[in-house]
Amino acid sequence: MKMTIETPPAGRRDPDERGYFGAYGGGFVPETLVAPVEELKEAYLEARMDPGFREGFERLLQHYVGRPTPLYEAQRWSRALGGARIFLKREDLAHTGAHKINNALGQALLAVRMGKQRVVAETGAGQHGVATATACALLGLTCEVYMGADDVARQAPNVVRMRLLGAKVTPVDSGSRTLKDAINEAMRDWVTNIEDTYYLLGSVLGPHPYPLMVREFQSVIGAEARIQIQAQADGPPNVVVACVGGGSNALGIFDGFVDQGDVKLVGVEAGGDGMVAGRHAARFVTGTVGVLQGTRSVILQDQNGNIEPTHSVSAGLDYAAVGPEHAWLRDLGRAEYAWVSDEEALAGFQQLARLEGILPALESSHALAYVARIAPSLPAQSVVLANLSGRGDKDVEIIEAQGLGGAPAGETAS
Amino acid sequence: MSSRLADIFSGPGAPRLITYVTGGDPDATRSADILRALDRAGANILEVGVPFSDPLADGPVIQRASERALRAGASLGSVLDLIEQVRSDVDAGIVVFTYANPILRFGVEAFTDRAAAIGVDGVLVLDLPIEEAGPFREQVVSAGLDQIFLVSPTTTDERLAAAAALGRGFLYGISRLGVTGARSEVGGGAPQLVSRVRKVSSLPIAVGFGVSHPDHVRQIGQWADGVVVGSALVDVVARQSESDQLAPAVEEYIRWLRSGTDAVGVSSDHEK
Numbered sequence: 001m002k003m004t005i006e007t008p009p010a011g012r013r014d015p016d017e018r019g020y021f022g023a024y025g026g027g028f029v030p031e032t033l034v035a036p037v038e039e040l041k042e043a044y045l046e047a048r049m050d051p052g053f054r055e056g057f058e059r060l061l062q063h064y065v066g067r068p069t070p071l072y073e074a075q076r077w078s079r080a081l082g083g084a085r086i087f088l089k090r091e092d093l094a095h096t097g098a099h100k101i102n103n104a105l106g107q108a109l110l111a112v113r114m115g116k117q118r119v120v121a122e123t124g125a126g127q128h129g130v131a132t133a134t135a136c137a138l139l140g141l142t143c144e145v146y147m148g149a150d151d152v153a154r155q156a157p158n159v160v161r162m163r164l165l166g167a168k169v170t171p172v173d174s175g176s177r178t179l180k181d182a183i184n185e186a187m188r189d190w191v192t193n194i195e196d197t198y199y200l201l202g203s204v205l206g207p208h209p210y211p212l213m214v215r216e217f218q219s220v221i222g223a224e225a226r227i228q229i230q231a232q233a234d235g236p237p238n239v240v241v242a243c244v245g246g247g248s249n250a251l252g253i254f255d256g257f258v259d260q261g262d263v264k265l266v267g268v269e270a271g272g273d274g275m276v277a278g279r280h281a282a283r284f285v286t287g288t289v290g291v292l293q294g295t296r297s298v299i300l301q302d303q304n305g306n307i308e309p310t311h312s313v314s315a316g317l318d319y320a321a322v323g324p325e326h327a328w329l330r331d332l333g334r335a336e337y338a339w340v341s342d343e344e345a346l347a348g349f350q351q352l353a354r355l356e357g358i359l360p361a362l363e364s365s366h367a368l369a370y371v372a373r374i375a376p377s378l379p380a381q382s383v384v385l386a387n388l389s390g391r392g393d394k395d396v397e398i399i400e401a402q403g404l405g406g407a408p409a410g411e412t413a414s
Numbered sequence: 415m416s417s418r419l420a421d422i423f424s425g426p427g428a429p430r431l432i433t434y435v436t437g438g439d440p441d442a443t444r445s446a447d448i449l450r451a452l453d454r455a456g457a458n459i460l461e462v463g464v465p466f467s468d469p470l471a472d473g474p475v476i477q478r479a480s481e482r483a484l485r486a487g488a489s490l491g492s493v494l495d496l497i498e499q500v501r502s503d504v505d506a507g508i509v510v511f512t513y514a515n516p517i518l519r520f521g522v523e524a525f526t527d528r529a530a531a532i533g534v535d536g537v538l539v540l541d542l543p544i545e546e547a548g549p550f551r552e553q554v555v556s557a558g559l560d561q562i563f564l565v566s567p568t569t570t571d572e573r574l575a576a577a578a579a580l581g582r583g584f585l586y587g588i589s590r591l592g593v594t595g596a597r598s599e600v601g602g603g604a605p606q607l608v609s610r611v612r613k614v615s616s617l618p619i620a621v622g623f624g625v626s627h628p629d630h631v632r633q634i635g636q637w638a639d640g641v642v643v644g645s646a647l648v649d650v651v652a653r654q655s656e657s658d659q660l661a662p663a664v665e666e667y668i669r670w671l672r673s674g675t676d677a678v679g680v681s682s683d684h685e686k
Binding site: 018026027028029030031032034035036174175180181183184187188191192193194288289290291292293294299301303304305306307 | 466467468469470471473474477481484489490491513514515516517518519520540541542543545546563564565566567568569570573588591592593
């Protein structure tokens with residue numbers, strides 16, 4: 001299918017000048033980072049208005065990433081659940097296997113435009129690290145990816161991929177040895193090497209302009225989905241569902257529908273083992289307003305303002321803060337947020353694998369689990385759109401370790 | 415408008431020595447002993463760090479100090495308790511050195527009220543640049559505390575002027591890019607930074623990041639009003655944390671560093 005999709009006009013939903021979405025956002029960075037963050041902001045605000053920059057980005061999205069990604073109606077799964085029609089936005093079919101490549105390419109192009117030769121990035125599940133390593137290989141940039149030591153262990157296949165793409169992967173042993181510690185370390189690298197180094201942050205987090213910039217690079221997801229769902233379902237969806245770690249895939253798809261007030265937007269957080277401190281990453285359930293890693297948002301913290309440990313079976317959702325724009329959309333009542341447990345997410349994974357022949361990422365499986373929860377009680381003509389943000393190849397070892405690897409004994413192919 | 419910090423910098427004499435340790439490292443009792451030892455050794459201002467789970471502006475030495483202090487149960491509240499406990503024993507000025515989130519969680523007004531009541535002189539918030547400091551600074555100043563801002567080689571002239579206008583007590587100049595940590599040499603951008611500050615500000619300027627030797631102190635003392643030692647001192651604490659000679663080792667280290675400041679001033683006698 002040939003489809004020309006322009007990314008939405010820049011500036012439509014800008015935060016204020018200091019990067020605030022309502023009460024959230026801003027730029028809480030150490031003094032030495034103020035200048036490079038300002039340089040980045042100026043460069044981005046200029047680039048987004050430059051048709052040449054946008055054309056270069058859109059060309060790569062089409063011919064390199066393989067966009068538009070399909071919108072697929074999951075008929076067997078819909079029938080099995082017995083309710084709404086379910087459509088999946090197939091970001092898992094984008095080059096490198098997740099939506100992360102959209103943002104990585106956009107920012108890597110910006111790094112080149114700014115004359116930087118070296119890129120640093122953090123990664124949790126490894127998908128952003130792989131996307132960044134890919135973009136750097138394509139554009140001839142040196143790349144170093146920081147990754148929590150625990151994540152290096154549990155997402156080993158992505159570590160290999162990053163190294164094959166020429167990136168240096170540096171395990172981070174401090175703190176909780178997961179995504180937030182990788183961000184700390186990437187910021188420490190950046191503050192030390194600001195002359196030649198670009199920090200390619202992977203989600204709608206961090207100081208302004210990152211939350212705005214990352215959302216705009218991801219907004220192609222929603223722009224495509226809006227046209228596709230119109231064509232395939234003859235109208236807008238009733239509900240749009242996406243998982244929320246930092247929340248970039250969610251804002252990417254929400255962006256296509258946020259102005260359609262009757263489309264319900266639902267972000268799904270990682271419930272881990274349930275709502276016990278330290279055992280989940282559902283910021284909107286037990287979180288409070290605070291400042292972490294450059295931005296004011298809703299965060300999981302203890303009574304002394306220290307960041308609480310988080311847990312999720314999916315490394316990509318295992319993070320203590322949510323993107324500031326999500327906190328704002330929630331205050332406005334424009335989006336709502338739910339959580340699903342590790343167990344439910346694993347069940348969502350299994351359903352899609354068995355009924356549709358798709359292995360979703362464990363992150364995306366959270367969105368699917370929520371769909372499985374609501375679809376049966378929705379009328380048959382209603383339409384649910386879920387963002388299948390990434391593929392699950394990286395997770396197969398974790399899934400197998402959970403005892404969900406093969407067909408249950410006695411089951412035969414039908 | 416006079417403050418203890420302003421008084422400390424007024425008049426001639428050797429460059430002032432400012433020490434950073436993480437409050438509650440290695441534990442509350444010995445942290446109090448360390449603060450008293452620093453004062454005995456002639457430190458002019460004690461920066462007391464609030465341990466935080468995500469110290470992204472700090473290098474490994476202060477990260478580990480933060481982890482030790484957190485394991486020992488330290489928090490912003492306990493650091494204030496610590497300061498209250500030693501305040502009457504020490505002549506030095508006391509500055510709370512922290513990331514923003516512990517204060518936001520504590521409550522800004524609750525913090526400034528308590529800090530002022532126990533004799534804290536100033537507050538420095540690492541991840542609260544002037545653009546984000548507005549209402550917080552108002553609260554700090556109205557409580558009678560000095561808000562100290564960082565300036566770095568990447569700070570533009572325009573922002574230097576803003577920091578000079580909004581800052582109280584002194585300005586803290588970062589001698590080079592990067593995270594905190596001792597280096598064999600002081601950052602080369604520091605003299606230029608200090609001279610840029612002098613053009614827009616009458617506030618005293620102290621320079622830190624990388625100080626670990628009397629030679630650094632001597633060198634910085636030639637053009638700055640104060641010298642900050644942090645990671646190298648925290649490293650002494652780390653090495654001696656299992657020893658009963660912790661406080662004496664800290665005291666000896668500071669006396670050694672101060673041999674650098676005494677060589678610079680008009681008078682070799684340090685006045686307090």
